[in-house]
Structure formats: structure tokens, C-alpha cells
Amino acid sequence: MSRSREITVTVNGTVHAASVEPRLLLADFLRSTLGLTGTHVGCEHGVCGACTVLVDGDSARACLMLAVQADGRVVESVESLGRIGQMNALQEAFHEHHALQCGFCTPGMLMTATDLLRKYPLASDDDIRKGLSGNLCRCTGYEHIVKAIRAVLDKRAVR
Amino acid sequence: MKPPVFDYVAATSIDTAIAALAAAGTDAKILAGGQSLVPMLNFRLLRPSILVDINRIPGLDYIRETERDVRVGALTRHYQLETSPLIAKLFPVVACAMTHVAHLAIRNRGTIGGSLSHADPAAELPMLAILLEAEFGIASANGARVVPARAFFLDALTVDLESAEVLTEIVLPKLPAATGWGFEEVARRHGDFALAAVAVLLTVAGGAVKEARIALTGVGATPRRAAEAEALLIGRNPDPELIGRVIDVVREIITPETDLHASADYRRHLAGVLAGRAIAQAWRRACEPSP
Numbered sequence: 001m002s003r004s005r006e007i008t009v010t011v012n013g014t015v016h017a018a019s020v021e022p023r024l025l026l027a028d029f030l031r032s033t034l035g036l037t038g039t040h041v042g043c044e045h046g047v048c049g050a051c052t053v054l055v056d057g058d059s060a061r062a063c064l065m066l067a068v069q070a071d072g073r074v075v076e077s078v079e080s081l082g083r084i085g086q087m088n089a090l091q092e093a094f095h096e097h098h099a100l101q102c103g104f105c106t107p108g109m110l111m112t113a114t115d116l117l118r119k120y121p122l123a124s125d126d127d128i129r130k131g132l133s134g135n136l137c138r139c140t141g142y143e144h145i146v147k148a149i150r151a152v153l154d155k156r157a158v159r
Numbered sequence: 160m161k162p163p164v165f166d167y168v169a170a171t172s173i174d175t176a177i178a179a180l181a182a183a184g185t186d187a188k189i190l191a192g193g194q195s196l197v198p199m200l201n202f203r204l205l206r207p208s209i210l211v212d213i214n215r216i217p218g219l220d221y222i223r224e225t226e227r228d229v230r231v232g233a234l235t236r237h238y239q240l241e242t243s244p245l246i247a248k249l250f251p252v253v254a255c256a257m258t259h260v261a262h263l264a265i266r267n268r269g270t271i272g273g274s275l276s277h278a279d280p281a282a283e284l285p286m287l288a289i290l291l292e293a294e295f296g297i298a299s300a301n302g303a304r305v306v307p308a309r310a311f312f313l314d315a316l317t318v319d320l321e322s323a324e325v326l327t328e329i330v331l332p333k334l335p336a337a338t339g340w341g342f343e344e345v346a347r348r349h350g351d352f353a354l355a356a357v358a359v360l361l362t363v364a365g366g367a368v369k370e371a372r373i374a375l376t377g378v379g380a381t382p383r384r385a386a387e388a389e390a391l392l393i394g395r396n397p398d399p400e401l402i403g404r405v406i407d408v409v410r411e412i413i414t415p416e417t418d419l420h421a422s423a424d425y426r427r428h429l430a431g432v433l434a435g436r437a438i439a440q441a442w443r444r445a446c447e448p449s450p
Contacts, residue, residue, distance in 0.1 A: 044161075045197075059267055061194075064198065112264060134265065
């Protein structure tokens with residue numbers, strides 16, 4: 001076992017100090033050390049997108065980052081978006097448009113969509129599909145996920 | 160699917176990174192964006208004794224214009240290159256190709272220096288470096304050296320970098336006026352590695368091609384230029400007949416392999432089709448009046 005390192009990470013607005021082995025993945029730090037199990041772990045090699053979180057505001061695979069690398073950073077996981085009864089606009093749209101079946105991919109879809117909506121105009125549904133191409137839904141419910149993201153954009157345009 | 164045990168140091172300067180690499184011998188790895196390295200650790204394909212994390216070295220992520228070229232710091236993220244107004248203006252082929260690299264979450268983390276050092280045989284950046292005749296600035300305990308892109312990529316996942324060297328800067332020489340570009344890629348799914356991709360630059364003078372560059376990826380162990388095909392275009396107007404001959408030459412000189420994604424024959428056919436399209440695009444753009 002390699003020497004543990006002290007890290008301080010802000011997760012969903014709360015500052016956490018912890019001692020971690022260098023090989024601990026950020027995904028496992030969130031789930032096992034902090035008990036934030038909203039971040040799902042699928043493939044553990046950066047293909048499925050289920051573990052996507054925001055690091056300093058940018059989406060990142062939590063299975064491709066070490067917890068030590070998050071020292072001093074701001075991490076946002078799906079738990080930051082809202083709560084039952086107080087969901088954000090994107091979560092409401094997923095609810096309205098049946099954009100989840102089993103729900104396994106949903107945290108990654110939500111965090112990826114959050115970053116996509118901030119960075120790209122997503123003028124066409126094809127742009128949304130390209131943006132989501134790194135997130136796998138094994139229920140294959142992509143149509144409804146695209147519709148939910150489109151609905152957020154439409155609501156934004158009305159305002 | 161968890162990484163093996165390794166030691167870890169967060170370098171604060173190029174010099175401390177080089178010192179840490181040199182002290183560790185040959186089984187240290189540089190951790191930059193981690194988008195290729197960490198999967199290999201998770202699969203335990205690699206068991207480095209120590210990771211030298213260069214993410215906290217200040218001043219290594221920049222895109223800077225000089226009179227002759229554009230200089231890109233090795234820690235620049237893919238997303239920065241994709242969205243840089245300077246790159247969009249001077250190297251639109253790069254801005255276009257970058258949108259084909261993986262997915263946003265990967266482009267947010269993955270670095271330019273990391274992708275070039277990793278040298279996946281189907282990646283876009285090594286092909287762009289060959290196309291643009293880039294030069295790589297490399298630092299080591301013995302000082303700095305510069306390697307041209309054409310001499311850097313030695314084999315699949317193998318480049319001209321020693322274990323205690325760090326790629327620090329990518330230099331992109333500016334292109335001549337009246338240069339048009341084309342880029343074509345086919346992948347099984349948007350963001351996947353290319354089955355084949357082609358990038359073309361044509362410089363036009365007096366209604367004919369004055370300079371031609373054709374670069375390919377996904378069709379051999381390393382990205383390559385198609386010099387024999389480029390030569391056919393010089394002094395000519397690429398009409399369909401000439402493009403047909405260029406396609407034939409491209410298919411002759413490449414050595415694609417069969418893997419579970421596509422057969423060698425399919426890749427050879429595809430590379431020709433994509434080269435034809437990219438040449439036509441580049442010609443059209445080169446002939447448009449500049450804005």
C-alpha cells in the first residue's frame with residue numbers, strides 16, 4: 001500500500017477532508033468514502049459515462065480521475081441538482097418525458113446534459129445525440145432523453 | 160477494475176517532473192489528462208511504480224500566436240483547442256477535427272500533449288500534427304530538443320520520447336494564404352476512434368494546386384502523409400478524373416489492418432472515399448474568396 005495523502009475537496013458545496021490512497025478513483029471516493037451513491041459506476045474505463053460529474057464546472061468521468069487529483073477542486077455530483085419535490089428544470093424534463101427506465105445511466109446523462117446545455121447551442125436533435133454519444137443507456141431509451149433536453153432548450157427560448 | 164498500487168507525486172514545475180521521472184527509472188508514467196492512462200491502470204495493463212502528475216504545473220496550458228506560428232502548451236485540453244477563436248481562424252481544420260475526438264467529458268480533461276504522446280493509431284491529433292508539419296518541444300534533464308511530427312510517431316503507441324522526457328509544447332507553423340481544408344472521418348458511433356479519417360490542405364495559385372497535403376489516420380500503425388498522392392495534384396485542377404487517380408494511389412500505399420471494428424479491405428476502400436471527399440472540400444474552400 002502506498003502512502004495515503006490528505007486531500008480537501010468541496011463536494012456539492014460541502015468541504016470534505018480525507019486521507020486517500022493515490023490509486024483511489026474519484027468515483028469510489030464519492031461513493032464509498034463520502035456515501036454519495038448517486039454517481040453510478042458502470043464500465044470503469046471511461047466508456048459508459050454513468051459516473052460523469054462536474055469538476056470545477058466541467059464534466060469529467062469520475063472513473064478516470066484519481067481522488068488525489070480532486071484536492072482543492074470543486075466537485076458536483078447528481079445530488080447537487082435537486083431533491084424530490086425540488087428538482088431542477090433538467091430533472092423535471094426527464095420526469096415529464098419519461099427519460100429514464102431503470103435509471104442506471106440517469107446520473108451520468110443529467111451531468112453530461114448539464115455541461116452540454118452550458119457549452120453548446122444544441123440547435124438540432126442530432127447535436128444533442130452527438131453530445132450524448134459518450135453516455136450509454138442499456139434500456140436504449142435515448143429518444144426520450146433527447147426529448148427531455150430539447151424541452152429544456154425550448155423552455156429557455158420562451159423565457 | 161481498480162488501479163494497482165502506485166506512488167504519486169504532483170509536480171509543480173517541469174524540472175520537478177523531470178527529476179521525479181529520472182529518479183523512478185523506466186517504470187514511471189506521466190499523468191496528464193488521464194483519459195487513456197487511467198483506463199489502462201484500471202485494466203491493470205500498466206503497473207507503474209509512480210505517477211508523476213503534471214496537471215498542477217502552471218503555465219503549460221496556452222494557445223499563443225507568434226509571427227510565424229501558433230504555440231500550444233502540452234497541458235491544453237481538447238475542449239480549449241476545439242473552441243479557441245485563434246485556432247478557428249488560423250487552423251479551421253483543427254477546430255473541425257476536434258469535435259470528432261471522443262466526448263465532451265473526455266475533451267474537458269484530455270490534453271493535447273497527452274494524446275500526441277499516447278499516439279493511438281486511430282486518433283485525430285497525431286494526424287493533424289503530421290498534416291500541419293508541427294514541431295514538438297521536449298524537455299529533459301539534458302535540456303530541450305525539438306522533434307518534427309514526421310519523425311515523432313515511430314509505431315502504434317510508440318513515439319520518440321524517453322522515459323524522463325516531457326513533451327511541453329506543440330508548434331503549428333502558419334499556413335500560406337489561399338489554403339483550403341477538408342476533413343472526413345467515419346467511426347461506428349460519433350466520438351469513437353476513427354475507422355479511417357483523412358485531412359487535406361490545398362494551397363491554390365493561378366487556378367491550380369500549388370501545394371497539397373493529405374494526411375490519414377486509422378489505416379496503419381501511425382498516421383501518415385500520402386506524398387505520392389499529393390504529388391499528383393501539384394499544378395493541376397482536381398477534377399473528378401484526377402481525384403479518382405489520387406484515390407487509387409491512396410489505396411495502394413496504405414497498409415490498414417483488420418480488427419474487430421473493420422476489415423483491412425473496408426478501411427482501404429473507406430480511406431479512398433474519404434480522401435476524395437476531403438480533396439473536393441479543400442479545393443472548394445481554397446477557391447473561395449477569403450473573407
